[in-house]
Structures are given as C-alpha cells and as structure tokens.
Amino acid sequence: MNYSVSEENYIKTIFHLQKKEGTVTTNELAGELKTRPASVTDMMKKLKAKKLLHYQPYQGFRLTTDGSKVALGIIRRHRLWEYFLAEKLKFTWDEVHEVAEELEHVSNKKLIDKLDAYLGFPKKDPHGDPIPDAHGKIENGKKIRLPEVPLNISCLVSGVSNQSGEILELLKHKKISIGTVVEVRKRFEFDQSLEIRTGKQTIINISRELAENILISYEA
Amino acid sequence: MNYSVSEENYIKTIFHLQKKEGTVTTNELAGELKTRPASVTDMMKKLKAKKLLHYQPYQGFRLTTDGSKVALGIIRRHRLWEYFLAEKLKFTWDEVHEVAEELEHVSNKKLIDKLDAYLGFPKKDPHGDPIPDAHGKIENGKKIRLPEVPLNISCLVSGVSNQSGEILELLKHKKISIGTVVEVRKRFEFDQSLEIRTGKQTIINISRELAENILISYEA
DNA sequence: AACTTAATTTAGATTTGTCTAAATTATTTT
DNA sequence: AAAATAATTTAGACAAATCTAAATTAAGTT
Numbered sequence: 001m002n003y004s005v006s007e008e009n010y011i012k013t014i015f016h017l018q019k020k021e022g023t024v025t026t027n028e029l030a031g032e033l034k035t036r037p038a039s040v041t042d043m044m045k046k047l048k049a050k051k052l053l054h055y056q057p058y059q060g061f062r063l064t065t066d067g068s069k070v071a072l073g074i075i076r077r078h079r080l081w082e083y084f085l086a087e088k089l090k091f092t093w094d095e096v097h098e099v100a101e102e103l104e105h106v107s108n109k110k111l112i113d114k115l116d117a118y119l120g121f122p123k124k125d126p127h128g129d130p131i132p133d134a135h136g137k138i139e140n141g142k143k144i145r146l147p148e149v150p151l152n153i154s155c156l157v158s159g160v161s162n163q164s165g166e167i168l169e170l171l172k173h174k175k176i177s178i179g180t181v182v183e184v185r186k187r188f189e190f191d192q193s194l195e196i197r198t199g200k201q202t203i204i205n206i207s208r209e210l211a212e213n214i215l216i217s218y219e220a
Numbered sequence: 221m222n223y224s225v226s227e228e229n230y231i232k233t234i235f236h237l238q239k240k241e242g243t244v245t246t247n248e249l250a251g252e253l254k255t256r257p258a259s260v261t262d263m264m265k266k267l268k269a270k271k272l273l274h275y276q277p278y279q280g281f282r283l284t285t286d287g288s289k290v291a292l293g294i295i296r297r298h299r300l301w302e303y304f305l306a307e308k309l310k311f312t313w314d315e316v317h318e319v320a321e322e323l324e325h326v327s328n329k330k331l332i333d334k335l336d337a338y339l340g341f342p343k344k345d346p347h348g349d350p351i352p353d354a355h356g357k358i359e360n361g362k363k364i365r366l367p368e369v370p371l372n373i374s375c376l377v378s379g380v381s382n383q384s385g386e387i388l389e390l391l392k393h394k395k396i397s398i399g400t401v402v403e404v405r406k407r408f409e410f411d412q413s414l415e416i417r418t419g420k421q422t423i424i425n426i427s428r429e430l431a432e433n434i435l436i437s438y439e440a
Numbered sequence: 441a442a443c444t445t446a447a448t449t450t451a452g453a454t455t456t457g458t459c460t461a462a463a464t465t466a467t468t469t470t
Numbered sequence: 471a472a473a474a475t476a477a478t479t480t481a482g483a484c485a486a487a488t489c490t491a492a493a494t495t496a497a498g499t500t
Contacts, residue, residue, distance in 0.1 A: 006487065026448055039488055041449055046486090058448060058495060089334040102326045111319050114309040226457065246478055259458055261479055266456090278465060278478060 005105045008074050009033060010043050011052060012104075014063055015071035023060040072136040078104040079125035079132075080115050086126040087119065093126050093177055094168035128159030128178045128215065143215040146184065146194065147208065154183045159215035167213055174204060176214070225325045228294050229253060230263050231272060232324075234283055235291035243280035292356040298324040299345035299352075300335050306346040307339065313346055313397055314388035348379030348398040348435065363435040366404065366414065367428065374403045379435035387433055394424060396434070 003011070013032050017024045026044075030037045044061055047053040052067035063071060081103040085091040091099065113134055116122075123139065124130055130139040149155055157180045160167060171177065176198055185203065186195040192208035206214075223231070233252050237244045246264075250257045264281055267273040272287035283291060301323040305311040311319065333354055336342075343359065344350055350359040369375055377400045380387060391397065396418055405423065406415040412428035426434075 004486080027446095035487095036489060037448065038450080038490080042487075085331075089331070089338050091330075091334065095330075099326075099328050099331050102328060103323075106322045106326070108319050108322060110311075110315075111305075111309070114311065118309050224456080247476095255457095256459065257478065258460080258480080262457075 002107065003070065006043070007047065008070075008105055010040075010047065011063070011067060011071050012074045012078075014053070014061065015068065015075070018062050023062050025060050069136055072132045072138060073107070074104055075138075076132040076134075076136070077107065077112055079129060080112060080119065080122070082125040082127070083119055083122045083131070084115060087122075092172075094165065094172055096126055097163045097168070098165070126178065127163065128157075143217055146182070146196075146206075146211040146214040146216055147187075147192065149184050149216055151184050151187070154181055155216045156180075157182055157214060158217035160213055161215055162213045167210070170210060171214075174198070174206065175202070182214075182216075222327065223290065226263070227267065228290075228325055230260075230267065231283070231287060231291050232294045232298075234273070234281065235288065235295070238282050243282050245280050289356050292352045292358060293327070294324055295358075296352040296354075296356070297327065297332055299349060300332060300339065300342070302345040302347070303339055303342045303351070304335060307342075312392075314385065314392055316346055317383045317388075318385070344398075346398065347383065348377070363437055366402070366416075366426075366431040366434040366436055367407075367412065369404050369436055371404050371407070374401055375436045376400075377402055377434060378437035380433055381435055382433045387430070390430060391434075394418070394426065395422070402434075402436075 010029070010033065013029060014024050017028055017032065026037045026040045030040045033040070044053060044055050047067070048055045048061075052064055052070060053061050054064055055061040078100045081100040082096040085096040085099055086093065116134065121133075122131055132138040143158060145161075157176060157178060159178065160171065176182070180198055183197040184194055185197055188194070192211075193205055194208075194211050195203060195205050197203055230249070230253065233249060234244050237248055237252065246257045246260045250260045253260070264273060264275050267287070268275045268281075272284055272290060273281050274284055275281040298320045301320040302316040305316040305319055306313065336354065341353075342351055352358040363378060365381075377396060377398055379398065380391065396402070400418055403417040404414055405417055408414070412431075413425055414428075414431050415423060415425050417423055
C-alpha cells in the first residue's frame with residue numbers, strides 16, 4: 001500500500017505517457033525519467049510483481065486498474081500542493097511544479113484530505129489541470145490545442161501540456177497564463193507559426209512548438 | 221548541502237539527545253532511532269566524513285557547529301509544519317508530530333521561508349517548543365519541570381519534553397495542554413506523584429513520570 | 441528471406457542503508 | 471588487578487535502485 005519515491009515517479013510518469021499513446025515503451029520512460037533503459041526494465045519487473053502494471057518482455061507496458069488508482073493519488077497530491085503554493089504561499093505559476101514534485105511523495109491521506117478541505121476543494125491546479133477528488137475521480141473537460149482554434153475567435157487559455165521550466169519561462173515572458181484571452185490572427189504555412197493577439201491589444205508571434213502546448217477551452 | 225532522510229533523522233536525534241547529556245552514545249542513538257548499534261556506527265563514520273560530527277571510536281559523539289546548523293534547519297521545518305497543521309488544517313495537538321516527521325524532509329528553503337511568512341512568523345509550535353528563525357536562531361526561555369514548581373502557585377504549561385503518542389494521549393485525557401493553568405497542591409513522597417489543580421477547579425493526580433515531562437514557564 | 445539497425449533485456453557491478461555474528465575495547469565487580 | 475560484563479566496532483551479507491557492457495529480440499531494408 002505504500003510505495004517508494006522511485007516507484008511513485010515511475011507510476012506517475014507512465015500514467016502521463018499512456019494518455020497519448022495507449023502503451024509506453026522502455027526508451028520513452030527512460031528518456032522522461034532521465035534514467036537508463038536497463039533501470040526501467042528492472043523497475044517494470046517490480047511493478048508487475050506488485051500488480052500495478054501489465055508487462056510482457058519487449059511488449060511495452062500500461063498500468064493496471066490498481067496502478068491507475070495509485071497514479072491518481074499521486075497526481076491529486078501534486079496538484080493540491082501546487083494550488084496551495086500558488087494560492088496561499090504566493091509562489092508564481094512557473095515555480096510551483098518543482099516544489100510539488102517533492103511534496104507529492106508525502107502520502108498521509110488525512111493530511112491530503114484536510115489540505116483539500118482547507119483549500120476549498122479546488123477543481124483545477126494553477127496550470128489548469130483538473131485535481132482528482134478523494135476517490136480518484138477526475139474531470140475531463142476536453143481541451144483543444146492552439147493550432148486547432150479557428151481564426152479571429154477569442155478564446156481562453158486553460159492549460160499547458162508540458163510542465164518544463166523552459167516552456168513556463170517562455171510563457172511568462174510572453175505574458176501568457178491560465179485565463180489569458182487569446183485570438184489567432186494569422187497562420188504562416190512555412191513554419192506553422194502563429195500571429196496571435198493576447199489580452200486586449202498585444203500582437204505577438206509564437207512558434208508551432210509553443211502553440212502545440214497551449215491548451216484552449218473553447219468558451220469566451 | 222543536501223542530506224538523505226536517514227542522515228537527517230540521525231542529525232536531528234543527536235541534536236535532541238545531546239541537549240541533556242553533553243555527548244551521545246551509540247546505544248542511546250540506536251534505541252531512539254529503532255535501529256542497531258552497528259548501523260549507528262556506520263552512519264557516524266559517514267557524518268564525520270561530512271564534518272557534521274565530532275567522533276572518535278568508543279568516545280561517543282556530538283555535532284559540530286555545521287552539524288548543529290543542519291539540525292536547526294530540520295527542526296525549523298518540523299515545527300513550522302506542526303504549526304501549519306494545527307493552525308490551518310485543524311489537526312489536533314497530538315496528531316501533528318507524526319505528519320511533520322514526513323514533511324520536515326522537504327528541504328526547499330524558499331518553501332519554508334514562505335510558509336513561515338504565511339503563518340506570520342510564529343515563535344512556538346503547538347507543543348510550546350520554540351521555532352528557529354531563517355538564520356537558525358532559537359529562543360531559549362528557560363523552563364522548569366512540574367515537580368520543581370513550588371506548592372500552591374499558579375503557573376502555565378508551556379511544553380512537553382517528549383513527543384510520544386502515549387504521553388500526548390494521556391495529557392489529552394487529563395485535559396492538560398499548552399496554556400493550561402496548573403497549580404501543584406500536594407506532593408506524595410512515597411511515589412513522587414503530585415496532586416494538582418488544572419484550570420479553575422479540577423483536582424487530579426499525576427505520576428512522577430508524567431510530571432517530569434511537563435514543562436512550565438514561571439509566569440502567571 | 442537474409443541482413444542491418446534499433447530497442448530491450450540480462451548479467452554483473454556499485455552505492456546507500458541496513459542487518460547478524462564475531463571481535464574488540466571499556467567498564468564494573470570481585 | 472584480574473575476571474566478568476557491557477558497549478562498541480568490524481567483517482561480511484543483503485535489498486533497493488541504479489549503472490555499463492554484452493546479449494537477445496524485434497523491426498526495417500534491401
């Protein structure tokens with residue numbers, strides 16, 4: 001019932017990776033966790049023995065139902081702490097992820113449920129990602145990416161699909177964050193870059209790479 | 221500059237033990253940490269190599285100045301989290317210690333300093349123990365133990381010198397906590413037990429063992 | 441289908457923190 | 471002061487998590 005920091009990091013990362021692809025590969029996971037493929041294989045055997053993982057050698061892996069429950073618990077803790085850090089301790093948007101990576105491994109259930117209540121049962125973390133409730137339930141709220149938004153329509157930034165320090169720094173510089181109203185003005189075929197309006201006035205250019213990572217909720 | 225959970229637990233425990241005795245022994249530490257003497261010796265070698273400890277084989281050990289600084293950092297984190305848990309999350313007095321034992325190992329300095337500010341720079345934790353400031357400074361406020369208090373003088377409970385679940389449970393049952401006004405009415409020579417008044421009326425008996433662990437600040 | 445390349449796994453080593461059992465040193469008792 | 475006892479350290483082993491290098495399997499190419 002209790003997992004090491006290392007096990008938790010593997011479980012959490014598999015959960016995020018298998019969203020996109022159905023199944024996760026050894027190299028993918030090694031890349032994401034900055035470790036070696038051989039280390040991944042070792043851990044996969046252990047997680048399989050604990051029935052958190054479906055895994056046959058050379059066939060990739062995905063979490064079992066139990067594994068997903070564990071992952072949702074970790075994600076719940078991570079996102080509640082992010083909310084706390086931003087809302088109460090006044091950390092900025094781009095600082096919370098790193099600190100929450102440490103706090104998420106404190107797995108006292110009473111602590112997390114009381115924290116949740118203290119924060120007023122928030123639905124989303126400061127990056128716009130939904131926070132699972134005490135039973136592991138999580139909202140879906142389908143989002144689309146900025147390149148898919150029609151031209152000249154005002155819409156709302158509701159998330160970022162990549163938590164790296166680099167992207168958060170770039171977004172900060174461009175003054176784009178959760179809740180920013182944006183409008184795509186022009187698409188350049190050559191490099192798929194976009195000219196967009198942010199806020200009321202500012203017109204800026206953003207690369208395809210960045211646009212792909214900006215999530216939009218269609219309203220407004 | 222960064223220490224493992226295990227190293228931190230040793231450092232913290234040595235700090236607490238060397239308060240009473242000047243120097244700490246292998247067996248004492250093994251008892252406190254629920255580990256074996258051989259494990260203690262191994263760790264002492266490591267901490268000595270890191271210059272946190274004065275240690276010559278068979279001579280006991282005490283923290284260096286650097287070691288004490290590290291210890292005060294850990295104690296600061298522990299007590300700030302205890303304060304947070306009691307004050308904001310409404311944990312009871314006897315629950316906070318155990319949870320803080322986990323949170324104290326998250327050693328992000330910015331996190332702790334912001335938490336401190338958010339809590340309003342509290343001076344004492346919920347057990348009445350002083351909280352070191354960001355520079356490791358800690359208040360002294362000499363306390364005496366209940367058996368040393370003169371008869372028929374009202375005074376204030378300001379701490380407990382033992383954080384075990386057992387003692388906290390007992391104090392809770394007897395309705396004694398930080399801030400409780402008590403007065404020693406009678407001393408029984410036979411077993412050194414005390415008859416005391418708590419609050420305005422209640423007269424109860426407490427054992428020598430318990431009385432030894434109740435700290436009094438002389439005022440009131 | 442055979443060959444090449446890429447991905448994955450195995451084998452064996454390393455580090456950290458722990459353990460037991462035996463050896464050593466210190467302390468206490470007679 | 472010698473003997474007995476207690477405390478401490480050493481030696482050697484083990485589990486967890488990692489690594490490198492070599493072996494194996496899968497996938498892609500001619």
